[in-house]
Amino acid sequence: MSKSKNFLNNLIKTLGFGSAKEGHNEEDLERIAQQEQKVFPFETLVAATKDFHPSNKLGQGGFGPVYKGKLVDGREIAVKKLSQSSNQGRKEFMNEAKLLARVQHRNVVNLLGYCAHGVEKLLVYEYVINESLDKLLFKSDRRQELDWKRRFDIICGVARGLLYLHEDSHNCIIHRDIKASNILLDDKWVPKIADFGMARLYPEDQTHVNTRVAGTNGYMAPEYVMHGHLSVKADVFSYGVLVLELISGQRNSSFNLDVDALSLLDWAYKLYKKGRSLEMMDPKLASSAVTDQVAMCIQIGLLCIQGDPQLRPTMHRVVVILSKKPSNLEEPSRPGIPGSRYRRSHRPVGLSSTAGTSGESNSHTTESSFTATGTSSASLVVRDRGKRPVES
Numbered sequence: 001m002s003k004s005k006n007f008l009n010n011l012i013k014t015l016g017f018g019s020a021k022e023g024h025n026e027e028d029l030e031r032i033a034q035q036e037q038k039v040f041p042f043e044t045l046v047a048a049t050k051d052f053h054p055s056n057k058l059g060q061g062g063f064g065p066v067y068k069g070k071l072v073d074g075r076e077i078a079v080k081k082l083s084q085s086s087n088q089g090r091k092e093f094m095n096e097a098k099l100l101a102r103v104q105h106r107n108v109v110n111l112l113g114y115c116a117h118g119v120e121k122l123l124v125y126e127y128v129i130n131e132s133l134d135k136l137l138f139k140s141d142r143r144q145e146l147d148w149k150r151r152f153d154i155i156c157g158v159a160r161g162l163l164y165l166h167e168d169s170h171n172c173i174i175h176r177d178i179k180a181s182n183i184l185l186d187d188k189w190v191p192k193i194a195d196f197g198m199a200r201l202y203p204e205d206q207t208h209v210n211t212r213v214a215g216t217n218g219y220m221a222p223e224y225v226m227h228g229h230l231s232v233k234a235d236v237f238s239y240g241v242l243v244l245e246l247i248s249g250q251r252n253s254s255f256n257l258d259v260d261a262l263s264l265l266d267w268a269y270k271l272y273k274k275g276r277s278l279e280m281m282d283p284k285l286a287s288s289a290v291t292d293q294v295a296m297c298i299q300i301g302l303l304c305i306q307g308d309p310q311l312r313p314t315m316h317r318v319v320v321i322l323s324k325k326p327s328n329l330e331e332p333s334r335p336g337i338p339g340s341r342y343r344r345s346h347r348p349v350g351l352s353s354t355a356g357t358s359g360e361s362n363s364h365t366t367e368s369s370f371t372a373t374g375t376s377s378a379s380l381v382v383r384d385r386g387k388r389p390v391e392s
C-alpha cells in the first residue's frame with residue numbers, strides 16, 4: 001500500500017471512522033489520494049471537456065491549446081494541453097507540476113492539478129470567467145467598463161500577485177511573461193496572473209517557441225533581451241509597462257499617438273518631465289479618475305521601467321507605495337527600451353539551466369527564433385526555498 005493510502009487509512013482510523021476496509025474501498029482511497037496529490041485522471045478531463053471538443057476551446061497559447069471544462073462536482077476548469085514538443089519526462093513533469101500546484105494566491109490563477117497520460121501532459125486551472133485584460137483594454141468596446149477604480153484595483157492586485165510570486169511562494173518565481181493577455185479577470189474583476197511556471201515545464205526545449213508570436217509584446221526588460229540578465233526586476237519592468245497601458249488604454253507594442261515618441265514609455269516619460277503626465281490618461285477615464293492616484297500610478301510605472309534595473313523598485317516597495325496615500329516619490333530616470341525593439345541571433349548569455357533553460361538558442365539562429373525564445377519563456381522558479389530571487 002502506498003504511503004498516501006497508509007496515511008489516509010490511519011487518518012480515518014484516528015478520526016473514528018472505522019478501518020478503510022469497513023467504510024471505504026480501495027477505489028475511494030485511490031480517489032482521495034489522487035485529489036490530495038492534485039492528479040487528475042485523464043478520463044475525468046476527457047469527460048469534463050467533452051473529449052476536448054473544438055467548441056470548448058478557449059484559445060491557443062504558445063504552450064498549447066486551452067479548453068473549458070466542467071467537473072462532475074460542478075467546478076468549471078480550464079485545461080491546458082501542453083504541446084508535445086516538451087521533452088520533459090513524465091516523472092519530472094509530475095514533480096514540477098506538483099510544486100506549481102502549491103502556488104496559491106488570490107491574484108494568481110489557481111493550478112488545481114495536472115495529468116500525464118501517455119505522451120499527453122495537461123494542466124488543470126480554475127476557470128476565470130471575465131476574459132483576459134488585453135481583450136477588454138485593447139480590443140473591445142467594453143473598455144469603458146474598466147473605470148478608474150477597476151484599473152486601480154488591477155494595478156494593486158497584479159502587484160500583490162507578483163510580490164507573492166517573487167517573495168512569498170514556496171519557491172521564488174520570476175514570471176518572465178507579465179503582459180495584459182496573461183492577466184485574467186474573475187467575476188468580481190479580481191486580476192489573476194496566468195501562465196506562471198512554464199519554464200519549469202519546458203526545460204531545454206525550444207520547439208514550442210516557434211508557435212509563439214515573435215518579439216511583439218513590448219514588455220521585456222532590455223537587460224534581459226540584450227544580455228540575458230534575468231532577475232525579479234525584469235518582471236518589475238513588465239509590470240511598469242502594464243501599468244502605463246492600463247492608464248493610457250494604449251498598447252505599448254503598437255503605440256502611435258505621438259510621432260515624437262519612440263514608444264508609450266517614451267511618451268509617458270516626456271509628458272512627465274514637462275509636468276503634463278495626466279495628459280496620457282485614457283479619455284475613457286475622464287469621469288472616474290482620481291487624479292492624485294493616477295499621477296502616483298504613472299510615477300510608479302515610470303519608476304518600474306527605468307533603464308537601470310537597480311533603480312527599479314521591488315514589488316514589495318510597489319505594494320507599500322500603492323497602499324499609502326499618494327506621497328512624494330523619487331524622480332524616475334529615463335525608461336529602458338523594451339525588448340521587442342531588439343532582436344538578436346545569439347543565445348543570451350547568463351541563461352543557465354537553473355535560470356530557466358528556455359532561453360537557450362537552437363539551430364535556428366534567425367532573428368525571429370531568438371525573439372520567440374526570448375519572449376516565450378513564461379516563467380522561472382528559483383529552486384532554493386526561502387532564498388530570495390537574485391536581484392541585479
Ligand SMILES: Nc1ncnc2c1ncn2[C@@H]1O[C@H](COP(=O)(O)OP(=O)(O)OP(=O)(O)O)[C@@H](O)[C@H]1O
Pocket residue numbers: 058059060061062063064065066078080109125126127128129131132181182184194195212213
Ligand atoms: N484559467 C483560465 N480561465 C479562463 N480562460 C483561460 C484560462 N487560461 C487561459 N485561458 C484562455 O485561453 C486562451 C489561451 O491562453 P494561454 O495562456 O495559453 O495563451 P495566451 O495568453 O493567449 O498566449 P501566450 O501563450 O503567448 O501567453 C486565452 O484566450 C485565455 O484567455
